[in-house]
Amino acid sequence: MLEIGRITGPYGIKGWLKIHSYTEPLENFLSYGRWHLKRRGGYEPVEFDDGRLHGKGLVAHLKGVDDRTLAESYRGLTVAIPEDALPQLEDGDYYWRDLQGLKVLCQDGEEQVLLGVVDHLIETGANDVLVVTGCDGSVDQVERLIPYLPGDTVTRVDLEAGIIEVDWFLDEQ
Numbered sequence: 645m646l647e648i649g650r651i652t653g654p655y656g657i658k659g660w661l662k663i664h665s666y667t668e669p670l671e672n673f674l675s676y677g678r679w680h681l682k683r684r685g686g687y688e689p690v691e692f693d694d695g696r697l698h699g700k701g702l703v704a705h706l707k708g709v710d711d712r713t714l715a716e717s718y719r720g721l722t723v724a725i726p727e728d729a730l731p732q733l734e735d736g737d738y739y740w741r742d743l744q745g746l747k748v749l750c751q752d753g754e755e756q757v758l759l760g761v762v763d764h765l766i767e768t769g770a771n772d773v774l775v776v777t778g779c780d781g782s783v784d785q786v787e788r789l790i791p792y793l794p795g796d797t798v799t800r801v802d803l804e805a806g807i808i809e810v811d812w813f814l815d816e817q
Contacts (some may be wrong), residue, residue: 646722654715663702682722736778748776750812758782
């Protein structure tokens with residue numbers, strides 16, 4: 645299951661919920677279907693029967709939740725979807741979760757050097773950034789911020805091999 649958002653509280657008096665969406669753009673949250681709520685005992689399927697952008701956020705209505713008191717009981721629950729509900733991407737496109745944990749290699753003369761692993765990514769507006777942290781076997785334990793620019797800084801991604809090759813210099817932080 646992939647977490648795609650969190651219910652932050654009720655909205656209005658008719659059972660609507662405020663949603664903090666993890667999707668980009670926000671409204672993609674509403675297009676997945678096959679939603680599940682994460683509770684202590686696991687995941688339970690639910691159905692959002694309406695939703696829309698509201699200000700800088702998202703509001704949605706959960707089928708069967710028709711008053712504010714009941715809506716309040718959903719505060720803090722995580723909304724998830726099955727992994728196979730994500731659309732297939734074109735070649736060369738990757739979900740961030742696919743890149744996390746990959747080893748990052750650069751060329752130093754004739755030798756390939758392990759810089760570390762992708763810990764997470766940051767969205768900067770201009771481009772995404774790989775946050776690479778040192779690991780066993782890496783050249784050092786320095787955290788590096790490497791722009792994710794395919795064909796430029798990122799020269800190759802091989803998910804099967806678990807590596808990303810980058811055009812980067814060891815002294816660059």
